[in-house]
Amino acid sequence: MLVPAWVVERPETVERLNGLLAEAGLGRPLSPPAAPTPPAVDLVELPVQGDPVAVARASRRLAGRSDADADVPECLPDYECTAATVEDDARVEANLYPYFGASGCKSGHGTIAWLAAPEHVMPPKPARRPASQFPAGRPVVALLDTGVREHDWLAEAGGEPYWEEAQGWTPPRAIPAVAGQESRGEETEQPDFGSHWGHGTFLAGLVRLEAPDARILSLRVMSDAGRVSDLNAAHAMNWLADRVDDGQRVDVVLTAFGRPGAGEDEELEPVRQALKRLADRGVPVVASAGNDGTDSPVYPAAFAADPTLTVISVGAQASPTTRAPYSNHGVWVRQWREGTNTVSLMPLSTAPVTALGAYAYWSGTSFAAARYAGQLAQRLAPAPMRLPD
Numbered sequence: 001m002l003v004p005a006w007v008v009e010r011p012e013t014v015e016r017l018n019g020l021l022a023e024a025g026l027g028r029p030l031s032p033p034a035a036p037t038p039p040a041v042d043l044v045e046l047p048v049q050g051d052p053v054a055v056a057r058a059s060r061r062l063a064g065r066s067d068a069d070a071d072v073p074e075c076l077p078d079y080e081c082t083a084a085t086v087e088d089d090a091r092v093e094a095n096l097y098p099y100f101g102a103s104g105c106k107s108g109h110g111t112i113a114w115l116a117a118p119e120h121v122m123p124p125k126p127a128r129r130p131a132s133q134f135p136a137g138r139p140v141v142a143l144l145d146t147g148v149r150e151h152d153w154l155a156e157a158g159g160e161p162y163w164e165e166a167q168g169w170t171p172p173r174a175i176p177a178v179a180g181q182e183s184r185g186e187e188t189e190q191p192d193f194g195s196h197w198g199h200g201t202f203l204a205g206l207v208r209l210e211a212p213d214a215r216i217l218s219l220r221v222m223s224d225a226g227r228v229s230d231l232n233a234a235h236a237m238n239w240l241a242d243r244v245d246d247g248q249r250v251d252v253v254l255t256a257f258g259r260p261g262a263g264e265d266e267e268l269e270p271v272r273q274a275l276k277r278l279a280d281r282g283v284p285v286v287a288s289a290g291n292d293g294t295d296s297p298v299y300p301a302a303f304a305a306d307p308t309l310t311v312i313s314v315g316a317q318a319s320p321t322t323r324a325p326y327s328n329h330g331v332w333v334r335q336w337r338e339g340t341n342t343v344s345l346m347p348l349s350t351a352p353v354t355a356l357g358a359y360a361y362w363s364g365t366s367f368a369a370a371r372y373a374g375q376l377a378q379r380l381a382p383a384p385m386r387l388p389d
Helices: 005-009 011-023 052-064 199-210 230-245 265-280 301-305 351-355 365-380
Strands: 002-004 043-045 080-082 092-094 103-105 140-145 163-165 215-220 227-229 252-255 285-288 311-319 335-338 342-345 359-362
Touching: 002 005, 005 011, 005 043, 011 052, 043 230, 052 265, 080 230, 140 199, 140 230, 140 365, 199 215, 199 342, 199 365, 215 230, 227 230, 230 252, 230 265, 252 365, 265 301, 285 301, 285 365, 301 311, 311 365, 335 365
Parallel strands: 140 215, 140 252, 163 215, 252 285, 285 311, 311 335
Antiparallel strands: 002 043, 080 227, 092 103, 342 359
């Protein structure tokens, strides 16, 4: 549950709100936060027992009552976005790892959502122009995802990396490696992989294909199970807006996750306000439309319908004139790119994946959005210098 940051400075306010919620028949559901408030955060998380939507709506009514204390805050649920897998029945491959006895398929019915691919199916790595041709710096794509891991494709000659981790950003909520269980990490004999392990690296490879002259700023907001907290997403976007205010480049933001609207505008407000800060600074946000095959709005992509924001929603197309059957659609989907049977990178940091070539097939609107974000970033790079004849 999200509340204004001043609430944690006044413990009596939580007690007061719990009393009012108890009178409303919801018990005393709120607890003080377990961790200190991160600096420069407008909203913080309070643990809640019970239905967070019911608590939020009850607190909203209480905050608006004429007889309620003025210090009663409005609560917002911290919703969970997902990067859904695709039901395309594309391919099945058994025993993906020498000691990992499970099968995986892109429909998501297996342990992972991607399939290993041979190296020869990967397109050639585009040449990257030297940094000396970018006096104002390279275009920057901020990637909000599972994080990027090492891969030969993302290492450049001369020691200039294609990507970097965001320094100084910490998510307000902890991001488990696999939702529902503690990750054992990569150093065990049988590592735990979530369905979306490597998702950020896969997206980085697609951006690298489309925008060889750009660079990626990686912010980990997504768990390896493909889940994202609204609070973390909003905080990451606000951090990027602050970065722009400090004179640093952020040219494109890529988000490959979403959730349905909650039914009340207030419950989308933290993400909307973060998007508005980026829009005010001229930073476009490229968002995947989602993989549910529906025209029901999915956010943040559906914010593309808001003319005050700079959100570009991207669906997956099957051809230049038809959409992929799994892709969400509707008037709020504004761009289309290929997203089916996409080939890109898998991390090199785990031996079994390396043995399989460190490339993969994957399908989804996430990858259509990554292609568009890369193309947009490459257009921001200055044209190559031409020598006189």
